[in-house]
Amino acid sequence: MAKQYRNIGEEAWKNNVEKVSAELFIFTYGSLVVQLVKDYEDYGAVNKQLDKMGYNIGVRLIDDLLARTGLERCQDLHATAEVISKVGFKMFLNITPSVANWSADSKEFSLILDDNPLNDFCELPPKAIQDGLWYSNVLCGVVRGALEMMQMQTEVTFVRDVLRGDETSEIRVKLERMLDEEVPVGDD
């Protein structure tokens, strides 16, 4: 099953996605984070704002993903995790984080990003590390937003980050509950 998703992701990346300079993307993101730090001056607030912006991206990004790959709804969280890591990250950022650290009740898992493009030219000042800035927090928001559109309410957070001196970067995804499909008002 994993192999199938890997192929879908690679196929999408090779044929279905227009490409742009990675460095332009990386610098643009860095410029955004600097702007947020200037605007908010509190790293906790910056984290929240990055998550919020990621959420806004995620709710639209999922449509793009489904349209390009023709994938259907996943049967369980395991499949979801595979799609996120092997298709989602692959076709947008050309990386494949690995899925690991499943919880006993299969409601939580981690995405291990051993290669995060956003980190490429980045170094955090000591104060940012001290105050708990998660530089790539936008990724958490994106995952959360995309999953919410698939009727899953989740909590997505960074737990480790290379920029803070950890060995690797790790995002923890926790399924809180399934959302009922809401029929839009007026659609009787």
Add this chain to the structure above:
Amino acid sequence: MSTPRPSLMKLDTKASRRSTMLLEHNVIKQRRDKVGLNAFAFLFAEIIRYSQNRVLGIQDLEAKLNELGQRVGVRVFELAMWREKSVHRETRVLQTLVFINTVVWRTLFDKQADSLERSTESEDEYMITDNEPSILKFISVPKEMSSFSPGAFVSGIVEAIVRCCQCPARVTSHVVPAEGMPLRTVILLKFDKEVMDREKRLEAGK
């Protein structure tokens, strides 16, 4: 007896490990080539949305994007200088513009800019045209904001680069649609007086 090695104040924190690792990266060989254009488009759209909430008016919005672009421009310039085979930093106006038209545009957008022109009305104004700016493809501008050019981001990149080449200018971006090219963007550079005076002096001295 060997002289004792000077002791370095080495902060052996986790973060300093990151710094050493970062400084050892090879800058010249690009480690990473591309990301999806859709990823950039989503990010850029969100940046515009975020900036819109914090400004009043189109001029301010373009100024914010310009500021964001400038941070990118400084770094793009430095990387381009590192990677260029013939390291020759331009300081004359025309050479700088050609540099931007070719090297910078190729690094950022995988193509050369479509034209470079000098304004016939004012001799300190130049225009770089991009017929199909790929990064602006997914930004739709509502009618009531039709004078807004999201290319202000690109103008910020250009402004930072001309400043690095010692030819400071005021750079703005304008959408000038043409036949079959609705997104055609013109980057207008108005060079500072000192730059034009210097150019005149250098020309006269030849």
